[in-house]
Structure formats: structure tokens, C-alpha cells
Amino acid sequence: MAQISLMVNGKSTSAEVEGRTLLVDFLRGGLGLTGTHVGCDTSQCGACLVHVDGAVVKACSMFAFEADGADVRTIEGMAGADGALSTIQQAFRDHHGLQCGFCTPGMVMAAAALLKDTPKPTEAEIRHYLEGNICRCTGYHNIIKAILAASGQDVSALAAE
Amino acid sequence: MYEFEIATPTNIADAVAALAEEDAQALAGGQTLIPSLKARLAMPSRLVSLTRIPEMKGVCRADDGRLCIGGGTTHATVAAEAAEAFAGLAALAGQIGDAAVRNRGTLGGSLANNDPSACYPPAVLATGATILTDRREIAAEDYFQGMFTTALEEGEIIAEVRFPVPEASADVKFAQPASRFALVGVFAARFADGAARVAVTGASEGGVYRWREAEEALSETWSPDAIAGLSAPAEGMIDDAHGSPAYRAHLVGVITRRAVAAA
Numbered sequence: 484m485a486q487i488s489l490m491v492n493g494k495s496t497s498a499e500v501e502g503r504t505l506l507v508d509f510l511r512g513g514l515g516l517t518g519t520h521v522g523c524d525t526s527q528c529g530a531c532l533v534h535v536d537g538a539v540v541k542a543c544s545m546f547a548f549e550a551d552g553a554d555v556r557t558i559e560g561m562a563g564a565d566g567a568l569s570t571i572q573q574a575f576r577d578h579h580g581l582q583c584g585f586c587t588p589g590m591v592m593a594a595a596a597l598l599k600d601t602p603k604p605t606e607a608e609i610r611h612y613l614e615g616n617i618c619r620c621t622g623y624h625n626i627i628k629a630i631l632a633a634s635g636q637d638v639s640a641l642a643a644e
Numbered sequence: 645m646y647e648f649e650i651a652t653p654t655n656i657a658d659a660v661a662a663l664a665e666e667d668a669q670a671l672a673g674g675q676t677l678i679p680s681l682k683a684r685l686a687m688p689s690r691l692v693s694l695t696r697i698p699e700m701k702g703v704c705r706a707d708d709g710r711l712c713i714g715g716g717t718t719h720a721t722v723a724a725e726a727a728e729a730f731a732g733l734a735a736l737a738g739q740i741g742d743a744a745v746r747n748r749g750t751l752g753g754s755l756a757n758n759d760p761s762a763c764y765p766p767a768v769l770a771t772g773a774t775i776l777t778d779r780r781e782i783a784a785e786d787y788f789q790g791m792f793t794t795a796l797e798e799g800e801i802i803a804e805v806r807f808p809v810p811e812a813s814a815d816v817k818f819a820q821p822a823s824r825f826a827l828v829g830v831f832a833a834r835f836a837d838g839a840a841r842v843a844v845t846g847a848s849e850g851g852v853y854r855w856r857e858a859e860e861a862l863s864e865t866w867s868p869d870a871i872a873g874l875s876a877p878a879e880g881m882i883d884d885a886h887g888s889p890a891y892r893a894h895l896v897g898v899i900t901r902r903a904v905a906a907a
């Protein structure tokens with residue numbers, strides 16, 4: 484067992500965890516933050532993406548003990564305190580960037596990480612960045628569109644497809 | 645996942661001591677190890693986390709001009725911090741997996757694992773890099789010993805890798821689209837003295853190897869045309885659902901030419 488203390492969405496938390504407890508299980512089971520999803524067992528789908536000290540990581544491929552002292556942000560921390568959607572979340576809604584919504588938390592966390600480093604990405608840069616995020620529903624097109632829109636760029640060129 | 649103890653040393657000496665216990669295993673970025681633990685393919689009694697060891701992290705230039713990268717340095721950091729000194733290597737690191745994998749996965753973890761399709765081994769072999777462990781220095785030529793097999797001893801830790809920096813280089817990977825690993829990947833490098841080196845990943849059953857015929861031709865003339873007439877032998881190439889040995893051998897030629905053109 485290990486004693487850990489970390490910040491999650493701006494709040495400090497301490498807990499005792501087993502060595503083998505994955506960060507995603509600690510977030511979902513320990514803290515009830517079930518917005519972070521688990522879509523695979525092989526580290527390939529990206530549904531579980533969260534930010535750890537500002538870097539996007541797969542919460543299913545990191546142990547909770549490794550997050551000791553870290554600042555973690557999950558999808559629950561993306562909207563404002565009053566529930567107002569973030570720019571990225573609003574763009575997903577406006578541009579129909581989700582269908583079932585299962586991949587969406589991971590997509591939004593990836594998009595936020597991309598836009599932090601590259602505020603005006605090209606379509607190709609967005610597609611490359613989302614290589615580790617699998618969506619079974621949308622065909623990706625509207626996700627790309629939503630992220631372009633969230634970065635304040637014109638999406639009319641993409642609209643035709 | 646089976647249960648295990650954990651250790652979180654903050655220096656290499658303590659990590660080596662923690663690894664001395666039977667069935668103890670190092671944990672770096674976990675991007676290979678954690679999926680294997682989930683699948684119960686690995687059963688360590690203790691995991692020794694290497695992520696809190698500052699002396700294993702970072703990118704710097706040695707006095708002799710070689711680029712030194714700590715074994716615990718993530719792919720994302722190499723992509724960002726090696727860009728100026730060694731663009732070919734930085735671009736390679738930026739093509740590994742996806743952004744989240746690059747934020748956790750490390751150079752040392754990739755080399756210790758020595759997946760036959762991994763991206764770093766051909767860069768290490770083609771540049772003739774040196775692997776510094778907690779106890780010795782290993783030349784790239786002696787380090788890679790076949791698929792998932794290396795010269796590392798039980799509990800030995802890759803602390804740093806020193807890369808001679810070529811004058812021109814490029815890594816081109818023909819990605820297997822589901823795994824994003826290389827179906828065939830080539831690192832081609834030309835050094836200031838004109839010597840060319842070509843190393844291939846993803847293709848051979850023996851793991852990463854140098855394509856010496858191409859090296860000879862490219863040392864004479866560094867141009868894709870210089871190797872247009874060469875074909876890599878299909879014998880000993882990997883045969884799986886993604887490609888036959890003949891297909892992989894064909895790709896080795898095509899990808900090497902692209903790498904030379906891109907360098």
C-alpha cells in the first residue's frame with residue numbers, strides 16, 4: 484500500500500492505494516469521477532486521457548502511486564464551476580463532435596493539450612495529434628471540425644465533407 | 645493484475661539496490677510494462693519506479709560533441725529538446741505512438757524492451773551510440789541481441805545513451821496502422837567523414853540490423869539513386885498477418901530510399 488496526496492481538479496486529496504491501483508481506477512472508483520472512461524485493456528483507445536502536471540497521459544497506463552504530488556485534471560475539471568462548458572466542449576456540441584459520447588472525454592482532454600501547445604493547429608496537425616484516440620461513431624470528421632472551431636479558425640472549408 | 649510491492653528511489657544507486665531482490669522489475673513510463681501486467685504476462689514481486697530519479701533525465705551535449713540523453717527521458721522531451729542538436733532523432737521520437745505515450749514512455753524503457761518493431765533501436769545502432777548503465781558502457785553493436793533480447797543483465801539500469809551526431813539523418817517509418825509501431829522503419833545517417841549507416845527495424849526476425857550493402861553504396865554516393873538497384877534479401881524477415889517476408893524486404897528498399905531523400 485502507498486499513501487498518496489495529489490490535486491485533482493483543483494482540490495487536494497489524500498488516499499491509501501495499492502501498488503497496482505491504476506490512476507483511472509483511483510479516479511473512477513476512489514473519487515467517483517466516472518467521466519474518465521476505460522475503452523480498452525491495451526493502452527490504445529485514449530478514452531482514459533487525463534492531464535498530469537499539464538501533460539496528457541493515459542490514466543489506464545499509469546499507477547495511482549505515480550501521481551503522488553501531481554496536479555491532475557480530468558474531464559470533470561473542464562467545465563466552469565457553474566457548469567458552463569469550456570470552449571472546446573461547446574464546440575463539440577455545436578459541431579456534432581460526438582454521438583454516443585464514450586470517446587468524448589478523451590477527445591476533449593487531447594484537444595485541450597493540443598491547443599495549449601499549438602493554439603492554431605492545421606487539420607493535419609489535429610489528425611496527427613488524435614492518432615491515439617479511437618472513436619467508433621463519428622468518423623472523426625466532426626471532431627476535427629469542433630477542434631478547429633475551438634481554436635477560433637474557420638471551419639467552412641471542412642464543412643462540405 | 646497480480647499484486648506487487650513498490651519502491652520509488654530517487655537515485656540510481658538506491659534503484660539498483662531495490663532491483664536486487666528476486667523478481668523485482670524496473671518500471672519506467674509503463675507504456676509497455678503496464679499493458680503486460682494487465683495481461684498477466686509479467687509477474688514481478690516488486691516494481692521499482694525510475695520516474696523520480698533526476699540523474700536519469702534530460703538531454704545535453706557532451707564535450708566530445710555527442711548528444712547525451714538520460715535513460716528516463718520521455719519521448720516527448722527528446723522530440724522537443726533534441727530538435728536543434730539532432731533533428732533526425734527528435735523527429736523519430738515525435739513519431740512514436742501517440743502524444744500520451746510520448747509523455748510517459750522513455751528511451752531507456754524502449755531500449756530495454758527491444759521490441760523488434762521499436763523506433764529507437766535503429767537510431768542507436770545506425771549512429772553507433774553507447775549505452776551507459778549503472779555498471780558499464782555497452783556499444784550499440786553489442787547491445788542488441790535479437791527480438792526482445794539485449795546485453796542487459798538482471799537488474800541493470802540504462803542510465804544514459806550517448807549518440808554521435810550525424811551530419812544528415814532521417815528516420816522513416818512505414819507504420820502498421822493498428823499498433824502504430826513500424827512495419828518497417830529505417831534510420832539512415834551520413835557522418836561528416838562521408839560514412840553512411842543504415843539500420844532497419846520491424847523487418848527481421850533477428851530484430852534491428854544494419855543493411856551493410858546499402859551502407860557501402862551510400863558511403864560512395866549519398867543519394868537514393870545509389871541504392872536503386874539494391875534489394876534486401878527476404879530470408880529471415882518477419883512473416884505475420886501484416887506482411888510477408890518478401891513484402892517486408894521490398895519495403896526495406898523503398899523506405900531506405902525515402903530516408904536518404906529525407907535526410
Ligand SMILES: Cc1cc2nc3c(=O)[nH]c(=O)nc-3n(C[C@H](O)[C@H](O)[C@H](O)COP(=O)(O)OP(=O)(O)OC[C@H]3O[C@@H](n4cnc5c(N)ncnc54)[C@H](O)[C@@H]3O)c2cc1C
Nearest residue numbers: 672673674675676677741749750752753756762763802824
Ligand atoms: C499505443 C502505443 C503505441 C506505441 N507505439 C510505439 C511506436 O510507434 N514505436 C515505439 O518504438 N514504441 C511504441 N510504443 C512503446 C513505447 O515507446 C514504450 O514507451 C516503450 O517501449 C517502453 O518504454 P517505457 O518507458 O514505457 O518502459 P516500461 O513499459 O516502463 O518498461 C519496459 C521494459 O523496460 C524495462 N526498463 C524500463 N526502463 C529501464 C531502464 N532505464 N533500464 C533498464 N530497464 C528498463 C522495464 O523493466 C520493462 O521490462 C507504443 C506503446 C503504446 C502503448
Ligand code: FES
Nearest residue numbers: 522528529531543
Ligand atoms: S482505456 Fe484505452 S487507452 Fe486507456
Ligand code: FES
Nearest residue numbers: 582583618619620
Ligand atoms: S462518439 Fe461514440 S465512440 Fe466516439
